[in-house]
Amino acid sequence: MAVKPSRDKRRAARSSAAGSRPERREALAAKVRPDEDEGNPSDARARPHIIARPGAPLPAQTVPLILEVGPNDDYALLDSGDGEKLEQYGPYRIRRPEGQAIWGRALPAAEWEAIDAVFTGDIDEEGMGRWRFPAAPLGETWPMRHDGIDYLGRFTSFRHVGVFPEQASHWADMETRIRAANRPVRVLNLFGYTGLASLVAARAGAEVTHVDASKKAITWARENQEVARLADRPIRWICEDAAKFVEREGRRGKRYEVILLDPPAYGRGPKGEVWQLFEHLPSMVANCRAILADKPIALVLTTYSIRASFFAIHALMRDACAGLGGRVESGELVIREKAAGRALSTSLFSRWVRA
Structure with missing residues (x-):
């Protein structure tokens, strides 16, 4: 499962993600294979939600935990307000809608007009919206960077650009834990989108399995792997429904030290x-818990655009991880604004980590 119409059609951006080099995209797409299973696959979602482990001690807990991303050379939230946000991605200034920004803007109007790209939200034949380029026309793809990893951004018709900067908090924590393990680490990245988390894990030395239902998104992610000069790192690309894949991995006896669930x-x-x-x-979550390795490192869940408190997914995660020890940390991912220092909340999260 990769299409994510929630958060203003977040995952639907995958379906509209076209590459700048068609012949290269076709060659990369040819390498993408669906998951294979020798048995008759059953739909994991049709199974009862049995995750309770009576008598097993619950993990320790930290709530609420606010994980914050601040401005840096790669990315900065310059300002926000009146339902929009003004961002800096490397050399480019981008303006796009943001429903959480219900306050007023801090920067003057001239700063909001000095932009390279703006998402208008027009509904026309081009899709759910349109990007305009006030200064000079920009290509559909453009080079971006995260913490030394080069990758391609893309102006999609659902206002997204191929990266969600707030996830950097999870990526940094995961990379630290992988390096500190001093042993082989297998990472499963579910709903993997354009692959930044997979690239971070691979750079840290992990063996990565990246699952996404969109072949176009996986093709984009594979291209990012080459742009990042990480083509020699072990990343297995699976085009499959994430829920079915996890259930099949359980039947196969496959295990992972780190699972990312988005x-x-x-x-x-x-x-x-x-x-x-x-x-x-x-x-x-129960099926992900079932395929954690004997010495797991982390199980990370992030949710967007849901009408719930993080306490809901915190309780779910803590119950699912009963008997594992460690700690469940839950709260919000936020981006700290540069202009006025306000925190823009982007998503809820809950993660189990080994103590």
């Missing part, structure tokens, strides 16, 4: 499978 509020898999977060998340 599901949509609503979405569809490659064969029309329907995902509803509140209905299917409990069994998904």
Whole structure:
């Protein structure tokens, strides 16, 4: 499951993500293979949500925990307000909608007009919206960087650009834990989108399995792997419904030290499978718990655009991880604004980590 219409069609950006080099995209796409299973696959979401472990001690807990991303040379939230945000990605200034920014702007109007790209939200034949380039026309793809990792941004018709900067907090923590493990680490990145988390994990020395239902998104991610000069790192690219893949991995006896879970509020898999977060998340978390290795490192869940408190997913995660020891940390991911220092909340998260 990769399509993520929630958060203003976040994952739907995958379906509209076209590359700048068609012949190269076709060659990369040819390397992407669906998951294979020798048995008859069953739909994991049809199974009962049985995750309780009576008598098993619950992990320690930290709530609330606010994980914050501040401005740096790669990315900065310059200002926000009146339903929009003004961002700096490397050399480019980008302006796009942001429903959480209900306050007023801090910077003068001239700063908001001195931009390279703006998402207008026009509904026309080009998709859900349109990018305009006030200064000079920009290509569909453009070079970006995160913490020394080069990758390609893309102006999609659903206002996204191929990276969610708030996730940097999770990526940094994961990379530190992988390096500190001093042993082989297998990472499963579910709903992997354009692959920044997979690249960070691979750079740290992990063996990565990247799962996404959109072949176009995986093609983009594979291209990012080459742009990042990490083509020699072990990343397995799987085009498959994430819920089915996890259930099959359980039957196969496969295990992972780190699992990243970033599901949509609503979405569809490659064969029309329907995902509803509140209905299917409990069994998904339970199945992820079942394929954690004997000495797991982390299970990280992030959710966007849901009408719930982080306490809801905190309780789910803590129950699922009963008997594992460690700690469940839950709260919000925020980006600290440069202009006025306000915190823009982007998502809820809950993660189990080894103490």
